[in-house]
Amino acid sequence: MADYITFDNAQALSYIEQLGEFFEPNAQLTCNEFGDGNLNLVFRIADQNGNSIILKQALPYARCVGESWPLTLDRARIEASVLKKHGLVCEQHTAKVLHTNDDLAITVLEDLGHMAILRSELNLAKTYPKLGADVATYLATSSFYYSDFYLKPAEKKALVQEFTNPELCSITEDLFFDDPYRACERNNYAPELEADVLRLQQSPQLLRQVAQLKHLFFSAPQSLLHGDVHTGSIFADQSDTKLIDPEFGFFGPIGFDLGSFIGNLLLNYCAQNGRIKETPKRRQMQSYLLTQIQQCLNDFENIWLALAAQHTRDLSLQAPGYAQHFVEQIIKDALGYAGTELIRRTIGLAHVVDIDGIEDDSARLQVQKQALLLGEQLILHAEECENKESAYQLIVSLIQ
Numbered sequence: 437m438a439d440y441i442t443f444d445n446a447q448a449l450s451y452i453e454q455l456g457e458f459f460e461p462n463a464q465l466t467c468n469e470f471g472d473g474n475l476n477l478v479f480r481i482a483d484q485n486g487n488s489i490i491l492k493q494a495l496p497y498a499r500c501v502g503e504s505w506p507l508t509l510d511r512a513r514i515e516a517s518v519l520k521k522h523g524l525v526c527e528q529h530t531a532k533v534l535h536t537n538d539d540l541a542i543t544v545l546e547d548l549g550h551m552a553i554l555r556s557e558l559n560l561a562k563t564y565p566k567l568g569a570d571v572a573t574y575l576a577t578s579s580f581y582y583s584d585f586y587l588k589p590a591e592k593k594a595l596v597q598e599f600t601n602p603e604l605c606s607i608t609e610d611l612f613f614d615d616p617y618r619a620c621e622r623n624n625y626a627p628e629l630e631a632d633v634l635r636l637q638q639s640p641q642l643l644r645q646v647a648q649l650k651h652l653f654f655s656a657p658q659s660l661l662h663g664d665v666h667t668g669s670i671f672a673d674q675s676d677t678k679l680i681d682p683e684f685g686f687f688g689p690i691g692f693d694l695g696s697f698i699g700n701l702l703l704n705y706c707a708q709n710g711r712i713k714e715t716p717k718r719r720q721m722q723s724y725l726l727t728q729i730q731q732c733l734n735d736f737e738n739i740w741l742a743l744a745a746q747h748t749r750d751l752s753l754q755a756p757g758y759a760q761h762f763v764e765q766i767i768k769d770a771l772g773y774a775g776t777e778l779i780r781r782t783i784g785l786a787h788v789v790d791i792d793g794i795e796d797d798s799a800r801l802q803v804q805k806q807a808l809l810l811g812e813q814l815i816l817h818a819e820e821c822e823n824k825e826s827a828y829q830l831i832v833s834l835i836q
């Protein structure tokens with residue numbers, strides 16, 4: 437892309453001024469880069485009256501590693517396009533795109549700074565009552581309307597092409613399904629976890645189930661996924677929930693997004709064992725997390741089935757009982773993917789502060805062991821769950 441340059445604060449500010457779209461002509465603007473994600477730059481441009489917007493720019497490499505890990509700028513186009521597509525069917529829970537420039541790999545977004553990033557909040561034991569229901573609405577609605585149940589076959593095939601995202605998918609394929617299950621330089625864990633890691637790496641049953649999950653990820657363009665539904669990609673307040681950052685979006689297995697979300701709530705559940713010392717307070721937080729998982733599973737299925745009953749356009753897919761069967765398989769897949777998220781966030785390249793932020797070494801190690809065991813058991817037993825109730829019961833039985 438010939439015109440690409442990486443912005444600094446002054447260049448981001450000047451770009452927004454030249455657009456002349458977002459602020460009063462004589463506004464006194466300030467700009468500050470404050471991104472804390474693994475991949476991109478995030479600038480806030482604000483005026484003297486407290487109005488502000490977000491300018492996100494992709495770097496030609498992964499921010500967390502540096503220039504030694506080159507990465508396509510096309511991820512900015514994918515991210516903005518997924519937000520727009522998901523916004524069309526679920527405006528309430530999707531961050532709004534205000535402007536894009538593919539050559540500069542720029543997306544201008546509404547500033548959600550009045551809300552809070554969910555991961556940080558959960559780590560402070562703050563709770564959001566609508567979380568499970570809202571994420572279920574987002575996942576069920578976006579995945580239904582971009583599935584074969586709703587899209588015309590030619591429309592769907594064109595979208596699959598538009599959202600082909602090989603470089604970012606390759607990161608997921610490596611980090612979720614390969615690295616943790618073999619000796620790999622990118623893995624990152626304490627020597628005290630070696631025996632736990634070897635147990636995973638030497639379990640033929642586990643490796644077979646992980647192979648199945650990876651194969652599905654490769655080969656099941658069921659719907660347009662967000663692709664990275666972790667708790668750092670969710671803004672929340674007491675009345676609403678918004679999803680950001682779908683640069684890993686592509687047409688893939690619907691259970692991957694649902695499983696990533698559940699996996700992140702379970703990572704936080706495990707982390708609370710090392711974070712909150714007082715038992716009643718810890719139990720309260722953990723019970724909140726389980727309630728949100730249950731709500732999310734219930735609402736996801738109910739919303740999906742209601743949409744399918746009313747809006748399925750493909751004649752064959754209207755066959756009695758087929759939508760139910762499809763959603764039950766999504767939930768099984770989700771449990772498996774939740775397990776892979778627990779494992780890769782514990783011993784792979786990209787950890788979560790929920791666990792890494794536990795100061796006491798021995799408490800952190802115990803939490804990591806629990807997360808690995810929980811992930812392993814979820815992957816091994818996911819296929820046994822006949823429905824959402826047994827899926828939830830499996831989680832409860834493994835965690836308590």
Ligand SMILES: Nc1ncnc2c1ncn2[C@@H]1O[C@H](COP(=O)(O)OP(=O)(O)O)[C@@H](O)[C@H]1O
Nearest residue numbers: 472473474475476478490545546547548549681
């Ligand atoms: N629309 C937004 N409004 C307010 N802050 C945002 C917005 N988008 C991103 N951010 C901030 O920037 C951080 C990194 O954004 P993210 O999209 O996760 O970047 P990356 O793609 O590098 O992971 C978020 O944790 C959040 O603090």
Ligand SMILES: CSC[C@H]1O[C@H](OP(=O)(O)O)[C@H](O)[C@@H]1O
Nearest residue numbers: 473474475498607611664681786
């Ligand atoms: C080298 S990418 C690692 C990891 O980072 C992404 O998350 P985010 O950009 O939101 O911080 C994604 O989960 C990748 O797996």
